[in-house]
Structures are given as structure tokens and as C-alpha cells.
Amino acid sequence: MPDDERYHVKVENIFEGPMDLLVYLIKKHEVDIYDIPIALITDRYLQYIAWMKAMNIDFAGDFLLMAATLAHIKSRMLLPVHESLEDEDAEDPRLEITRPLLEYLRMKAAAEQLAGRNILGEDTYNRQPPKEELDDLKVDPSTESLQVSLFELIDAFQQVLEKIPGDHRVDFSEERFSIQDKIAEIVDILEAKGSVVFYELFAGKTVKAELIVTFLAILELAKVGLIEIAQQVQTGVIRLFYL
Amino acid sequence: MRDDLKHIIESLLFVSESPLSVRQINSVLDLREPAVIRECLQELAEEYEARKGGFYLSEVAGGFQIRSRPEYREWIRQLLQAGPSRLSRAALETLAIVAYKQPVIRSDIEHIRGVDCGGVLRMLLERKIIRVLGRKEIPGRPLIYGTTRRFLELFDLKDLKDLPTPQEIKSLSGDAGEGQERAETPAVSDESEEDAGAEEGQKNT
């Protein structure tokens, strides 16, 4: 239905979320944000939701959540005043919505300020040195420093994952990463000292998970053949040797 | 000699695609008194300003960069055939929250905006305007976000301290209402559907 599509576009275009709608209502009715007439705003808000429903417009669940919050505040406002006065700590129930609204507006204002700056690529441009200018100034790659973002790395890996064969699935559990960290740590020690006493790797460690991770790391190191584990006959001391 | 130095610095600024810091410039010049570099930059800035030519010296992202004067943006856009490419309102709001609240996690951002921000965060990550700073040590170990150097470059900011202080909101009739024009459209009248549709269409051109 083309008509439905049109409505769909409209609502999304106007109110990105419940906060947006609230700001609109408060502005439209010219009410003081520090003293929101909660009954009025709640009614208008619910009217709007009802209208969206009637028009068969899809809207996110966030809108309903906000409706519930507003209704809740409204009901708390209806409580007799003296009840809340007895409790010194009782605050205006409306703060539940005023605080986030103010924060939201502050951030909106900040976004406007950002948008008003001289933005690179929109208002101002930097020079793109022509290729010929730099061509004969080729650099030695071994001394280059690198510019790379984590996002690029993960993005590359995503591509790889798509072609990964079944027997090469990657384990993303946190434990797996902990073991990798531990392996790196043990290899660092072994690179420096050549060997290490088995129990030293556990010294001072009391958290069970870490003991297990350390043990699993040693097993993996032995499995891939990075270390040799040997026990001295006389002393019974177990040592790891870097191969 | 001093003029030479200034012009060498100018040539370096000219070929560099990102802002150059005084330290970077001195890694090339190797002066015992790097303060001279700052003086030269100052002179260049004044010279460009007095001349009111096609470019100016911008102090941005911890360094200096020669940039075209904003006054000429319309001509340049025509030359580069660049469409009106702007960050959406949703993207700007999300970015503002990351910038002011960093280090910040997704749920905090969504709490403030009241809507899902996953797609916007991804786009900002892809464009390298924000980055992952690490993980927060709470259940679920969510990713922590912050802004990048590219963010400073894009928005012509010297550093994060250079971010304007967001104004306190007094009432909605004033500043807070900006950017709100679209919400002004009467909610129930039928013509507004068309308007909104048209606007949407424009955005995608």
C-alpha cells in the first residue's frame, strides 16, 4: 500500500523516538520544562500514540515504554500532597522525566553546535597532494609507522570468517582470549629466562579461574610443541623449557 | 634564513594530508628551539589572514593544516561535484553524546536518546569518527566508545577541551528548539505527509 508507506516515512521523519515527541509536545504547548503539566502532556502523548495506531503506523516499543512512564508519574502526582511532604526525601515525581529531558536537550544543543562548525569536507577542504608530486619521493616501508583502526581489523576478519572452513571455526569465548593472553605472558617469561618452574607460574594466584586458565595455557603450549615439560627426578621440581 | 624556514614549513603543510603538530614538523627540521616553528606558523597564519586568499591556517586536532576558506565553499562544492553530504540529525546527536560523555557505552547513549543507536554507532565507527576504547568491566563487558582524531579534524577542533560547553536549557522557546523545524509540521493534517515525503526524497539525492 503506497499510502501506508507514506505515513511510515512521515512518522520516522518527524519523531525519531519518544524523547523527540515529548520535546515537540512541550514546545507546542509552551509549557515550562521545569514545571511540566504532566496530565496535559501525558494526554497529548497518548493521543499521539493512539493516532499512530489508528493510522496503522509502525512505531518502536520505546514509545510505549515512555507512555507507561508518563502514566506512572501522573498517578504519583495524584497522591495527596501531604503524604509526600511527610517524607523529606520525596522528590517531585516529574523529575523522572525532567532530568532525562534536560540531558537530551543539552545533547541536542551540543549536536547543533557541532553542526554549525566549519566542517571539513563540507565548509572547508584540505589539499590533496597530486600523485605526481609525491611519486618520486617513495618511502622505505620498514621505517614507516602504521595507521590502522580496530574496526578495519575486525572488518577484515569478518570477510575471512565468511570463507572459513568448518574445521577452522574460531572460538570467541572470553576464556579463549584469556588463554591467549596467558600464553603471551608465559612466552614472554620463557623468552627472557629460557625456562621456568611450573609452580612459579601459579605463585600468588588465588582466583580459581586464573589458575585454570594458566594451566590450560601451559597445556596448549605443550600441545603445539612450544615447550617441553620435565620433572627432575631428585627434587620433583617441574620445569617448562622453551624450545 | 627565517623566511626559508617559514617556507619549508609551508611546503610541509602543503603536502601533508593530515594536520601537522609542531613535534612532527620538528622531527623533520630538527631544531634546537622548536619555539621558532610556532612563531613561523603564527606568521603564516597572519599572512594568510591579511591576504584573505583562497586558504587559511587552521589549528586543529593537535596540529596545523592549511584549509580552504569557508567563504568559498559553494564554488568548491561545484568543482568537486560533492552533493550536500551531511551527517544525519541522529548521527550528530549520537556523536555529540559520545564526544561529551566519553568514555561511554552504547546503553548509556541509548538511554539519553531514547532510541536504538546501533546502526548510527556502526556508521560512525566505519567513518572513523568514533572508536572502540575497550570494554567496561560490568556484566556483558560492553564496548566503550570515544571520539577519534578524525573527529577533531572534521569538526575543526584543536582538542577535546576545545568542544563548546553545552548550554544549560532554560526554556524550550529558545536555543533548544533549533533543529526541531521538522517537528513543527502539524501532526495530523494530510498535506504534511507530502512535505515529509518530499523531504525524505531530498535527503537521498
Add this chain to the structure above:
Amino acid sequence: MRDDLKHIIESLLFVSESPLSVRQINSVLDLREPAVIRECLQELAEEYEARKGGFYLSEVAGGFQIRSRPEYREWIRQLLQAGPSRLSRAALETLAIVAYKQPVIRSDIEHIRGVDCGGVLRMLLERKIIRVLGRKEIPGRPLIYGTTRRFLELFDLKDLKDLPTPQEIKSLSGDAGEGQERAETPAVSDESEEDAGAEEGQKNT
């Protein structure tokens, strides 16, 4: 007025990656007398020559271009030497496999990528982003690779636990239901702009 024109032309030359012909400049300015453009170019050339600054106006085959002065090329070379470069796609993929699957041997990496990775691995080793952890005790005793501390530094990670999983990044735009389309739409239209931006930002790839 004439100065304005000259400075608009200067800003166009400044931002253009390729030489601009008088005709191209006039396609933006749309003057009835394009001869004025040639006069402005002449004036700019003389001005740059008198100033002996970091750049000059070069008349090349396709038109006019502002170029850095050849006298300063040794300084420029040093600057470029120090500037950051990027990792190739192949290098990124290989690095990602090493990072997520370490300790890992070359044949496993090649099995996953489906191509020879010897050159890329050597490059990553040279740059100290990965290291040899040792040899695997199987026929041929192949080298086992893992990442280095420099790898963590490069990506600003405390430890390997901080590496986000690809699923996490994917979920940024994936898991949010309907309300999500909105956020996606601007992201898509913005992307074309990012392409332009990426081109700008691209270095010595």
C-alpha cells in the same frame, strides 16, 4: 571584485587533485569573459614567484596546478618517511587470523585465506606486529605465530580479551528490529560521502 575572483580561483586550485584548465575553472565561475581567468592565473603565478614560498603555480599539460616547490623536496621526503602508512587488505586479514586464532601456523592461515601468506607474514614480523612463538612439533616443524605487545599498542588494547568479536560489531546494526531502518537509511546515504572522504584520507596505499 577582481581580488575575490582571484582568490576563488586560488581556492579551487588548492583543493583540486588534478590540474585545472581555464575551461574547467569557468565551468564553476561561468564568466562571460573567461580571459579574466587567465589574467588571474597570471597574477597568482607572479605573486607566488615574488614570494618564493612553499609552493608555485605550475602550468602542466591539463592546465594549472599549485605544487610544492622542488627546492624543498628533501624536507618533504623526510616528512613522508615519518608519516603513518596503512596496512593492506591482505595484511589486515592475515593479522586478524593470527590475532583471533593464535597460536597458529602458516599453513592454517593459508588454508583459511586460500592464498600464500609468506610475504605478508614476513612484513608483519618485520614491523613487530606478530612474532614467532616457536615451532610446532609436526613434520616440517613449522613456525607458530602470535601477536606482540606492539599489536596491542597499535590497536589501543589492554589485552587480547579486549578484542571485540566480529559478532559484536555485526550486532550493532543487526539486532535492532524495525525502529532500526531509520538509523540505517542516513548511514547508507552518508556512505557515498565517506567514499569521497576516504579518497581524501587515503595515503600511500
